[in-house]
Amino acid sequence: MEALLAAFAAALAPQVLLVVVAASVYGLFIGAVPGLTATMGTALLVPLTFFLEPLAAIGAIVAASTMAIFAGDIPGALLRIPGTPASAAYTDDAYRLTQKGQAGLALGTNLVCSVLGGLIGVAILVLAAPRIARFSLGFSSYEYFWLALLGLSCATAVSRGSAVKGGLSICAGLLISMIGIDIVTGTPRFTFGDTPLIAGVSIIPVLIGMFAITEILRKCATPAPASRPEALRLGALFAGVGGTVWRYKGGVARSSVLGAFIGALPGAGADIAAWISYAVAKRFSREPRKFGTGHAEGIVSASSSNNAALSGAYVPALVFGIPGDTITAILIGVLMMKGVTPGPMVFVMDQGLVGAIFAIFVVANLLLLPLGTVAILLSQRLLAVPANVLFPIILLFCAIGAFATNNAYFDIWIMLAVGLLAFALEENGYPLAPMILALILGPQIEESFMQSIIKADGHLLAFFSRPIAGTLGVLTLAIWLAVALLALRSGRRAAGAARRAG
Amino acid sequence: MRWNDAVLGAIFVIIALVVALDARGFPDLPGQAYGSGTLPTLVAAVMFCLGAAQIVTGVRSRAPAIRLDAWMRAPGAAWRMAAVPLFVAAFVLLLRPLGFPLVTPPLLFALLLVMTVRPATALVVAVAATAGIWFVFARLLGVPLPLGLLTEIVY
Incomplete structure (x- = not known):
């Protein structure tokens, strides 16, 4: 009880609370403006969080991403343009409801389910993370090596599109993470002589380049015209919401648990959770034909699921330092810069911090209800921001943000180079999530590999000698084999189709 | 701007070769066959194979070398x-x-x-x-x- 009070006292300290509220408002704006994704919003927050205490920094990222994932539903329902990819699964249903004059029902359901899903996700995080942490206290470098590799393999297995492209994306991320002085032998690698690359590629400009510059390039080419949906009234907002959510309460529970689990898988985030929960809800529904025609059941399931996924992603991130999605990948990058390395020891040594992080999650999800309501009521103004004014300002912000952490002009060049590279890759169907995961996990994989190989005196079989390490190792190899076989089969099928067409 | 898969595949293959060549000069740990070149070489090997697979896919698809999307x-x-x-x-x-x-x-x-x-x-x-x-x-x-x-x- 005392620990609980202490946790909430830390989370509600004026400085932290102020940061959380400010980040919430920012997150609502990011989510509501089409084209600004939750990941991009988080990447843009990083230069600012660099100057905050660890707890406030985590609070800012948690609050902003929670709000952004909900706020993405607003333009989805009003304009049929999902504000973030996580809202895409049920945009059609929500928009059809708006066309029927039930915009209030659509957005109210979105909001209530987002809060419920978020809270269930937090409950799973609070229950699961400390237990897994206690279990994994005895992990050695062998287990960590396989875990990190398993995380990466998982990222290719779940990323949409070609597994080969996912694999190449991972390789690129790993190689970028190896630039600079090698921690084990002290040799400079891939630095092209005596350049600023000796210190390694700093993570902030890479994140901004990968997630913001790519989007800016796309949006500057074809800026979307600002639109003016009809204003909503408070009374109309929550009419019928309670009944709808109660009718599909089973769907809320199922989708939230499913969402938290999918979020915990490395590489799969809120958008994949929403798609899968929508599909599952349709499968189990008594009225599957109504899906896509303005039916609330799919909205209920998918909008609770994507918020639950956000919290789920923190389970592997806090326990193992393995990001569950792109947002937690950014968070781990920020924590490492601040000298906090996530891992099971944090749960033993710094229970105060862990408790406060959990409390921040609860606070952020509860804040979503009032702030989200205000955002819906202000949606007309939010959506009227013209893209051609907004994106140049964001670009300037990116450049200064990349500069600000190390006060290095070189970092702005890195941001630009990575941005152009990531844009080219993404345009050609290469997923970026595996790349950022590899970039964050690269040092951990190499360190645990070198530690293990020194302990084992060069014998590779030692990697399978401990029971858990052996299991994880076999699991990783099995995933590789499965991905390779699937890729071969689909490659053959595509070749066959091409031959028939040719 | 969509390139034929073979184009990017070839770029990955070239990068992999350069990395693998460069990594040969990195020192090993004393008394071990492993060192700071081990993982870069492994990653380069995987990148080489996957890049080669992309070249095969690209050549088979007979897609044009470069294609502009409508929005561009x-x-x-x-x-x-x-x-x-x-x-x-x-x-x-x-x-x-x-x-x-x-x-x-x-x-x-x-x-x-x-x-x-x-x-x-x-x-x-x-x-x-x-x-x-x-x-x-x-x-x-x-x-x-x-x-x-x-x-x-x-x-």
């Missing part, structure tokens, strides 16, 4: 897109000699004009955004944004 062929799209890296490059190059307060407003104004914002709006936005970012980063967060030419005037 829209009038002015390519020019607006090119303005983004041009803005950043000009910004970095001029930031130190001229200073943030002098470089930012004209560059941002120019970018806004390229983005077809009306000149009056663009002017207000450029000045206001410069002031806002200066306030947040230089005053609140203490980032030493360069003053350039203004250094002597201010101090």
